[in-house]
Amino acid sequence: MIVSGSASQGLASALAAELGEELARVEYESFPDGERIVRVPPVEGRAVVVASTVDDAAHVELLQLQDAVREAGAESVITVLPYMGYARQDEAFEPGEPVSARAMARAVSTGTDAVYTVNVHEPAVCEFFDAPATNVDATPHLADPLPEDLRDPVFLAPDASALPLAESVRDAYGPGDADFFEKIRHSGTDVEITPSETDVSARDVVVVDDIVATGSTMSEAIGLLDEPSRVFVACVHPLLAANARTKLAKAGVDDVVATDTIERAVSEASAAPAVAEAIGRE
Template structure:
């Protein structure tokens, strides 16, 4: 049975259809004092809890869902975290600070048998869980919504460390070249951003990232492109906080495509297929 958190209803429905499993009718409540409560139907066998932890409230809801399905009779609990909040806090940056990703992972591990993440921002966070954890790559799905007529495309990642994302999308799309933005820091406030080698003039550019949060860095990078024909932005996790979409439009981005790990207007493709493959193993 697929059991959805309130943040992941679209993906949970797609996953249930992909696997041919029942989709639980979950009820979400909030008491007058602000506390949350969930209610799930009886469960037999395996329960797959699907919940993106985009907020602190979503973290609490995930823990409640895990406990609820155990109470409802689940013999096995698999927790799918399409987007893992706090994953970027994977170390203590200053003395006295927590390793927040570890704290969240330990809490989630207490009532589950297996965790599945999707393109965790830092794959090392998977080691924080106390149960077997699989990190799924949904980046190839981002090739599907791209126009079929891209002209001599260049697939760019935000930096060299993320170039594998761009390679995944290009490999799925077909033709194209892969490059990355090169950042040169001249001072604490002066950062030069430009494609490392490839000439993009007159060519279609596809920028590929795992997360778009505020859109500031990406829009700044796009502004440094030298006369591209069209610019498209793809990301696995379209957080798009505040006015991120406006920033990208102002930078000249023609369209933005994301997956349903975070449900937004730009969630054009589903991560259900790669997640389903792991659950079928």
């Protein structure tokens, strides 16, 4: 049975269809004091809990869902974290700070037999889970909603570490070059970006990243491009906080495409096939 967190209902529905399993009807409520409560139907056999932890409330809801399915009769629990909040806090940056990704992973591990993340920002985060954890790559599916008529496309990553993501989308799409911007981070807010060496003049450009949060760094990078034909942004996790979408539009982005790990208007691709394939291999 597929059991969805309130922030992942579309992806959970798609995963149920991919796996040919029943989708549970889950109730989400809050008490007058603000505490949350979930209710799930009886479960036989395996429960697959699908919940993006987009905020602190979603973390609490996930832990409740894991406990609820056990109470409802689940013999085993698989937890799918399409988007794992706090995953970018994978180390203590200052003395006395927590390794937040580790703390969250340990909490999630207490209620599950296995974990699946989707393009977690730092793959090493999977080592923080006490349960077996697998990181699933959904980037090939970002090619699906891209226009079929891209003109001599260039797939660009925001830095060298993200180049495999750009190459993955390029390979799934077909023709095109892959390259990356040079990025030097001087501090948490001070980032120096230089354009790639690939000539993008009169060519369609697809900028690929795992997460678009505020859109500031990506907008700056796009502004460095030399007269591209069209510019598209493709990302797995469309956080798009505050006015990120507006920043990208003002930077000259023609369209943004993303998966449904975080369900937004731009979620035109689904991570469900990649997750279903990974679960099916076990």
